[in-house]
Amino acid sequence: MPRIFSPNVTQTLEKLLADPAFRKAMEYLEADEDNRFEELKELVVVHGAPFKEHLKRSPLYKNKLERYGAKDCLIDSEGNVLGYVYGTGASRPKILVEGHLDTVFPEETPLAVTEKDGRFYCPGIGDDTAALACNLSILRAIEHAGLKPVSTLVFCGTVGEEGEGNARGIRFLMREHGDLDAVISVESHGAEHVCLQAVGIRRYEFEFSGPGGHSWRAFGLPNPVHAMGRAVAKIAELTMPISPRTTFSVGVVTGGTSINAIPQGARMKVDMRSVDPRELDSLGSVVESLVEQAVAEENLKWRSTDRIGFTMRCIGSKPAGSLAEDSLVAQVALAATEAVGLPASPSLPASTNQNIPVNMGVPALVVGSGGTFKGVHSLEESYTPAGSVKGAQKILLLLFALGGLSGVIEPLVEPCLERGPVS
Numbered sequence: 001m002p003r004i005f006s007p008n009v010t011q012t013l014e015k016l017l018a019d020p021a022f023r024k025a026m027e028y029l030e031a032d033e034d035n036r037f038e039e040l041k042e043l044v045v046v047h048g049a050p051f052k053e054h055l056k057r058s059p060l061y062k063n064k065l066e067r068y069g070a071k072d073c074l075i076d077s078e079g080n081v082l083g084y085v086y087g088t089g090a091s092r093p094k095i096l097v098e099g100h101l102d103t104v105f106p107e108e109t110p111l112a113v114t115e116k117d118g119r120f121y122c123p124g125i126g127d128d129t130a131a132l133a134c135n136l137s138i139l140r141a142i143e144h145a146g147l148k149p150v151s152t153l154v155f156c157g158t159v160g161e162e163g164e165g166n167a168r169g170i171r172f173l174m175r176e177h178g179d180l181d182a183v184i185s186v187e188s189h190g191a192e193h194v195c196l197q198a199v200g201i202r203r204y205e206f207e208f209s210g211p212g213g214h215s216w217r218a219f220g221l222p223n224p225v226h227a228m229g230r231a232v233a234k235i236a237e238l239t240m241p242i243s244p245r246t247t248f249s250v251g252v253v254t255g256g257t258s259i260n261a262i263p264q265g266a267r268m269k270v271d272m273r274s275v276d277p278r279e280l281d282s283l284g285s286v287v288e289s290l291v292e293q294a295v296a297e298e299n300l301k302w303r304s305t306d307r308i309g310f311t312m313r314c315i316g317s318k319p320a321g322s323l324a325e326d327s328l329v330a331q332v333a334l335a336a337t338e339a340v341g342l343p344a345s346p347s348l349p350a351s352t353n354q355n356i357p358v359n360m361g362v363p364a365l366v367v368g369s370g371g372t373f374k375g376v377h378s379l380e381e382s383y384t385p386a387g388s389v390k391g392a393q394k395i396l397l398l399l400f401a402l403g404g405l406s407g408v409i410e411p412l413v414e415p416c417l418e419r420g421p422v423s
């Protein structure tokens with residue numbers, strides 16, 4: 001059943017869809033499907049390896065933004081690429097639309113697009129290169145139809161979204177640009193995708209250390225690997241609430257150098273996630289205290305004057321947050337989804353660039369670029385452009401409903417004047 005949206009949201013979309021220039025842009029996105037896909041194939045073979053995406057991808061993306069009419073294009077000191085479509089109205093509100101330039105694949109990964117049974121394979125072809133190509137196509141549509149937004153639209157390719165990049169690109173943007181009033185992150189999902197809830201992440205690395213020694217002659221010393229094993233066993237026994245969904249995993253363990261030695265050191269990495277910031281905080285302290293107990297038990301067992309100890313380091317964190325389903329920006333995104341003929345309902349929570357702005361109180365959500373995606377983050381990642389038209393059209397609608405179209409509608413979004421710090 002279609003949703004009921006507030007009259008100003010519905011009327012705004014109707015006015016946009018009735019405007020000849022806006023319709024021209026929507027039609028352009030349909031006709032641009034092949035170009036969009038060709039450009040995706042061109043972009044995906046240019047490496048976006050973690051912490052190296054600024055080397056080749058950023059300059060290429062900057063050139064493309066420039067070529068398609070964005071103004072004052074630049075690469076900031078973090079490596080993010082920005083280009084502006086200036087509004088005809090006041091300097092605020094200002095809307096950021098972004099896709100991330102980095103992939104999870106290291107530089108040595110061979111990149112070539114191959115086709116099999118109608119699917120196109122290449123590491124990174126979906127996440128998030130499809131979004132980069134989608135946003136470029138939208139920029140071309142704006143230029144082609146001569147659309148003038150009332151609010152300034154900032155097109156951006158961000159660095160460091162994945163893994164240990166830890167959202168460094170979007171954090172930098174939110175720190176440097178205090179005037180972004182809404183953030184639209186485009187990700188590798190179908191055109192119906194609208195994610196409102198950001199999963200918080202915390203990652204700890206624990207390092208256990210002791211004197212170590214010969215496995216036979218020094219027997220009786222506390223053993224860092226045994227202490228780590230005790231800690232893993234304790235963590236494994238934790239039970240988590242189903243709601244708010246909260247998870248943990250000891251993902252990496254390393255340690256020791258020789259089979260005939262009591263090791264001097266061991267390390268483990270723990271990943272914890274929750275949609276609720278308080279649950280994540282409390283899980284973090286529980287895990288820390290379990291490790292402390294495990295080390296104390298190992299020391300107590302051997303009662304040696306040589307003891308082991310541990311250090312804990314936070315190696316990643318993304319704050320949780322959510323955009324209310326009845327908030328204006330969420331309503332516009334859901335209504336735009338219906339307007340392109342797709343069912344509208346919020347998608348499952350995820351951890352993306354959205355986490356940073358939404359946690360600060362800046363309206364932010366994730367929408368899908370459109371297309372079909374399989375094997376994201378694997379070497380068998382594949383894509384087809386089916387649905388990419390609707391993805392791009394929906395984002396165009398969303399941007400202009402929020403940011404206004406000169407002479408046709410005023411911006412729906414308001415300046416976000418109270419924002420929390422970047423965490």
Ligand SMILES: [Zn+2]
Nearest residue numbers: 127128187188
């Ligand atoms: Zn992504």
